[in-house]
Each structure stands twice: as C-alpha cells, then as structure tokens.
Amino acid sequence: MLNHYETVFIMTPVLSDEQMKETVKKFEDTLLEKGAEIVHQENWGLRQLAYPIAKKTSGFYHLIEFKAEPSVVKEYELQYRRDERVMRYLTVLMDKHAIAYSEKRRNLRKEKEAAPAVVEEAPAAAETETVNEVNE
Numbered sequence: 001m002l003n004h005y006e007t008v009f010i011m012t013p014v015l016s017d018e019q020m021k022e023t024v025k026k027f028e029d030t031l032l033e034k035g036a037e038i039v040h041q042e043n044w045g046l047r048q049l050a051y052p053i054a055k056k057t058s059g060f061y062h063l064i065e066f067k068a069e070p071s072v073v074k075e076y077e078l079q080y081r082r083d084e085r086v087m088r089y090l091t092v093l094m095d096k097h098a099i100a101y102s103e104k105r106r107n108l109r110k111e112k113e114a115a116p117a118v119v120e121e122a123p124a125a126a127e128t129e130t131v132n133e134v135n136e
Contacts, residue, residue, distance in 0.1 A: 002037070002067040004099050009080060009089035010059035013046060020060050023085050027064065030079050036068035040106060053087045065094075065102060 011023055024043070031038060044061035053059070068076075073091055080089040094102065 001069075003070060004039070004065070004067050004094040005073060005091055006063065006065045006094055006098070006102070007076075007089060007091040008061060008063045010049070010053075010061055010087045011085050012054075012087055013056055013058045013060065015060065015085060019085070023083070024062050026083075027076075027079065030076060031064070031066055031068065031072070034068065034072040034075060036066045036072050036076075038064060038066045040065040040102070056087065059087055 009027070011020055015023065024041075028038060028041075040063075042063040044063065046058055047061050048058050049056070077089065077091060080086050092098075
C-alpha cells in the first residue's frame with residue numbers, strides 16, 4: 001500500500017543555483033528509482049533559519065510530496081544523511097486531513113499564479129483607451 005509523504009529539506013546556502021538543482025534532481029531520481037510517485041514539488045528558495053546550523057544562518061528550502069511504500073522512506077532518508085549538501089530534512093506521513101489541506105493550498109497557489117496575468121492585461125487596455133481619448 002502506498003502512503004502519502006511530504007519531505008522538506010534544507011540545503012546549505014553556499015551552493016550555486018546549478019548545484020542546488022542538481023541536489024534536488026538527485027533526490028527526485030532516488031524516489032523514482034524506488035517506485036515512488038512524486039505528487040508535487042515546491043522550491044521555497046533561500047530563507048533565514050530560525051537558529052544557526054553549522055554556523056550558517058540561511059538555507060535553500062525544497063518540498064517534495066510523494067506516494068511510496070514505507071520501506072522506500074528509510075532508504076530515502078539514508079540518502080539525506082549521506083549528502084553533505086543537506087543540512088536538515090523532515091519527512092512526514094500525511095493523513096487524510098493533511099492531504100486535503102495540501103491539495104487546497106496547491107489549488108489556491110495555482111489561482112494566484114493565474115490571476116496576475118489577467119490583472120496585467122487590464123491596465124494595458126485602460127492605457128489604450130486613455131490614449132484614444134486624448135487623440136480625439
């Protein structure tokens with residue numbers, strides 16, 4: 001039976017953008033090799049840490065939501081422990097309420113991303129009308 005999991009991990013801030021993407025790709029590939037299904041991913045970017053970790057005060061945050069067998073998670077977390085680029089990680093088994101909340105949050109995020117495109121078109125039309133009124 002596949003369980004629904006969510007992992008947030010923090011990578012060291014000294015990584016270049018390319019190295020950060022490489023690290024994320026490594027963990028994606030690890031999941032896919034083990035037969036897991038990646039449901040959703042979010043790159044939260046560089047953020048301040050609540051407390052210093054190894055004398056670093058910021059880190060690159062990344063979230064991966066996936067479905068997998070419980071045995072896969074053990075092997076997956078072992079990869080986090082072995083990787084020097086990862087400062088912290090947390091994997092959580094999601095219950096039905098957490099899954100529903102996650103879906104709701106994703107849908108709201110999609111709506112927000114789609115909404116600015118509509119708002120940007122409206123001012124352009126208003127500017128055209130203003131120019132036409134001045135020319136008349």
